[in-house]
Amino acid sequence: MPELPEVETVKRELEKAVLGKKITAILVHSPKLIREPAVDKFKKGIIGASIKNILRKGKLLILELSNGKSLAIHLKMTGQLVYPGDGKKARVVFYLSDGKNLDFNDQRLFAELRLLDDWRSLKFIQGLGPEPFDLGRDAFKEMLSTKTSKIKPLLMDQTFISGIGNLYAAEALFRAKINPERRANSLSEKEKERLFKEIKDTLLEAIKYKGSSVDQYVQLTGEPGAYVKFHKVYDRQGKPCLVCKTPIKRTALGGRGTYFCPKCQK
Numbered sequence: 473m474p475e476l477p478e479v480e481t482v483k484r485e486l487e488k489a490v491l492g493k494k495i496t497a498i499l500v501h502s503p504k505l506i507r508e509p510a511v512d513k514f515k516k517g518i519i520g521a522s523i524k525n526i527l528r529k530g531k532l533l534i535l536e537l538s539n540g541k542s543l544a545i546h547l548k549m550t551g552q553l554v555y556p557g558d559g560k561k562a563r564v565v566f567y568l569s570d571g572k573n574l575d576f577n578d579q580r581l582f583a584e585l586r587l588l589d590d591w592r593s594l595k596f597i598q599g600l601g602p603e604p605f606d607l608g609r610d611a612f613k614e615m616l617s618t619k620t621s622k623i624k625p626l627l628m629d630q631t632f633i634s635g636i637g638n639l640y641a642a643e644a645l646f647r648a649k650i651n652p653e654r655r656a657n658s659l660s661e662k663e664k665e666r667l668f669k670e671i672k673d674t675l676l677e678a679i680k681y682k683g684s685s686v687d688q689y690v691q692l693t694g695e696p697g698a699y700v701k702f703h704k705v706y707d708r709q710g711k712p713c714l715v716c717k718t719p720i721k722r723t724a725l726g727g728r729g730t731y732f733c734p735k736c737q738k
């Protein structure tokens with residue numbers, strides 16, 4: 473699933489490609505993706521408006537429109553935004569005033585598109601925890617010290633901290649040398665500080681390389697993100713740890729595949 477670096481990449485590319493452009497028509501091939509309002513209202517509320525501002529909140533993209541409404545897009549598992557699109561795989565096509573189209577593709581149809589009067593009142597937004605980049609080190613340490621849950625599922629809990637998913641939780645924990653099954657409140661001061669630093673460094677590096685193309689994520693151009701080749705543990709089970717050569721292990725934790733080095737991560 474696209475996480476903070478992937479959604480941030482798409483956001484930055486959208487800013488360059490479509491900001492200020494008007495949406496002149498919409499074609500909806502898969503009405504299931506339009507969560508609110510009804511498809512007719514969704515189209516009517518967007519057509520004729522231009523894209524005024526683009527935001528990201530956790531893994532959610534928000535396109536603020538000139539008519540005061542906002543289009544909120546959650547890519548979920550396999551959502552893709554592609555510009556300029558060719559329409560071939562598109563579930564929803566946004567035709568723009570430059571004569572090109574912005575395609576929304578989604579192989580598995582889990583994505584969610586909403587047209588909102590006020591995105592701030594969306595329940596999902598109100599429940600979001602702070603982003604790693606909006607947090608100070610001491611605030612992060614304090615947050616961990618009150619939690620008895622295991623550290624990896626905690627980092628993936630969007631109401632605790634937003635933007636981190638399965639992939640970057642695994643990578644940051646490896647870099648911080650922390651076993652994914654540790655209880656959050658059992659981490660030492662040093663470990664918490666290391667984790668805070670590694671979360672931010674990992675996300676920034678991934679943004680630099682335009683995200684990780686696992687599953688279906690692509691950049692706005694349709695090209696893959698290049699960060700996969702820098703992964704240290706994710707999807708590397710059985711391969712030697714890049715630090716100590718012990719084979720990387722995969723276990724299930726909170727129902728998700730979890731990759732770690734049993735020797736480096738204590």
Ligand SMILES: [Zn+2]
Nearest residue numbers: 713716733736
């Ligand atoms: Zn190791």
